[in-house]
Amino acid sequence: MTDRKIEGKIVISGVLECLTGLHIGASKENLEIGALDSPVVRDPITKQPYIPGSSLKGKLRALLEKATPECPPNRNGGTRERPVMRHECDDFESAVNCPVCRLFGSTGHNGGRNFPARLRVRDLYLTPESFAMLEKIDTGLLYTEWKFENALDRVTSAANPRNLERVPRGSRFEACLVYDVEDLEAAKTDVDNLRLALRLLEDDALGGHGSRGYGQVKVEIHQILARKLEDYRRREEATGGEKVITDLSQLDELWEHFGS
Numbered sequence: 333m334t335d336r337k338i339e340g341k342i343v344i345s346g347v348l349e350c351l352t353g354l355h356i357g358a359s360k361e362n363l364e365i366g367a368l369d370s371p372v373v374r375d376p377i378t379k380q381p382y383i384p385g386s387s388l389k390g391k392l393r394a395l396l397e398k399a400t401p402e403c404p405p406n407r408n409g410g411t412r413e414r415p416v417m418r419h420e421c422d423d424f425e426s427a428v429n430c431p432v433c434r435l436f437g438s439t440g441h442n443g444g445r446n447f448p449a450r451l452r453v454r455d456l457y458l459t460p461e462s463f464a465m466l467e468k469i470d471t472g473l474l475y476t477e478w479k480f481e482n483a484l485d486r487v488t489s490a491a492n493p494r495n496l497e498r499v500p501r502g503s504r505f506e507a508c509l510v511y512d513v514e515d516l517e518a519a520k521t522d523v524d525n526l527r528l529a530l531r532l533l534e535d536d537a538l539g540g541h542g543s544r545g546y547g548q549v550k551v552e553i554h555q556i557l558a559r560k561l562e563d564y565r566r567r568e569e570a571t572g573g574e575k576v577i578t579d580l581s582q583l584d585e586l587w588e589h590f591g592s
């Protein structure tokens with residue numbers, strides 16, 4: 333049984349910008365009477381729309397999975413009505429050697445031990461500038477817009493008009509992803525895979541109704557910070573031991589920091 337020991341963390345921060353309207357749906361239970369057919373998820377306190385970290389993480393996982401032929405779909409990740417097959421390793425030992433599960437985690441299956449994800453994706457909130465922009469728009473909704481979509485039922489040909497709420501294009505969200513470095517060689521592969529998934533995301537879609545053009549996003553990385561355990565220990569006195577780069581092309585400098 334492998335034990336887990338942390339060597340440090342990599343904190344990637346930047347901005348996710350919506351190039352088209354974004355719809356990440358809230359659960360139906362929160363629906364108010366007379367509200368939109370399909371509202372977006374909002375922070376319960378500020379009422380601002382946000383992107384749950386789990387939504388971004390789930391999308392990145394699905395994209396990496398598709399790009400990794402050695403990780404075939406093996407579990408049902410959907411519902412009984414709408415089954416969606418996805419990949420997940422059954423036990424810790426497989427997951428630690430799996431490019432998808434090592435980054436995104438796996439739940440144990442058939443008695444196997446679970447593998448907590450090495451990647452954490454924080455919830456994404458509007459940048460102050462975007463909040464100021466959305467505060468001024470006048471759509472009848474708070475910080476969002478709505479769009480009428482007419483879906484045609486392919487079987488009955490009946491129209492099924494719905495109004496969908498979405499975050500307007502141009503909105504920017506602060507993004508933060510934290511990766512636990514437990515093994516330097518694995519970390520190099522994982523960060524490369526994360527980068528691949530982020531690139532694939534830009535030509536895919538986040539949230540719902542991607543086939544209608546929703547959810548096209550651009551990810552700007554502004555800073556990548558490497559902190560070894562000793563950098564955390566030192567933090568009470570002064571920071572400065574940690575390594576900061578501003579571009580993924582400088583990753584070698586990060587690995588040197590962990591190796592030093």
Ligand SMILES: [Zn+2]
Nearest residue numbers: 420421430433
């Ligand atoms: Zn796996």
